[in-house]
Amino acid sequence: MAEDLQQFDLKLTRRYSGEAIADWQSIDLQDKNRDLTTVTEIDNLNQAILNRLHTRQGELADLGHPDYGSRLYLLVGELNNIKTQGLANIYIRECLQEEPRVEEVIDVSFEPPSRLKEPNTLKAKIMVKVLGLDTVVTVNLSIVAN
Numbered sequence: 001m002a003e004d005l006q007q008f009d010l011k012l013t014r015r016y017s018g019e020a021i022a023d024w025q026s027i028d029l030q031d032k033n034r035d036l037t038t039v040t041e042i043d044n045l046n047q048a049i050l051n052r053l054h055t056r057q058g059e060l061a062d063l064g065h066p067d068y069g070s071r072l073y074l075l076v077g078e079l080n081n082i083k084t085q086g087l088a089n090i091y092i093r094e095c096l097q098e099e100p101r102v103e104e105v106i107d108v109s110f111e112p113p114s115r116l117k118e119p120n121t122l123k124a125k126i127m128v129k130v131l132g133l134d135t136v137v138t139v140n141l142s143i144v145a146n
Helices: 041-054 082-096
Strands: 008-010 012-014 027-029 038-040 102-110 121-130 136-144
Touching: 041 082, 041 121, 041 136, 082 102, 082 121
Parallel strands: none
Antiparallel strands: 008 038, 012 027, 102 121, 121 136
C-alpha cells in the first residue's frame, strides 16, 4: 500500500481561487515555475476520493469504467433533510467500496442544515481508513442538493 501512496496525479483546482475541487465545469490545472503541479500521497488519495464522488456513476462507461463514480447526482433538487442525508450516506459508502486504496469507511457525518449559510447544501465529513496503513483520512465534501 505504501507504494500506492507514492503515485501522483495532476492537481485540480478551482479556476482563480486555488480551492481544491472535483467539479469538472470549473476546474483548472495549477502550475508552478511553468510546470504542472501534482499531488501525491494523502493529498492524491483525497483528490481521487473527491473525483470519484463527484463523477456520475456510469459517466465513464465509454472509457471502460462503467461502475466508476457515485449516485450522489440523484440528490440534486432534494431538500437537505434526514432522508437525503441517509441516501447520501449510502451512496458515499457504496462509491468508496470501489476505491482500491480505501480499506474502510469509518464515518460519514453531515453538518445540520441549521448551521449552514446555504441550508440546501449537503456538507459531509467522511473518514476513511487507508488500505494497509494505520492512517485515517478525512475528506470534506459539499454538494448543492437543491
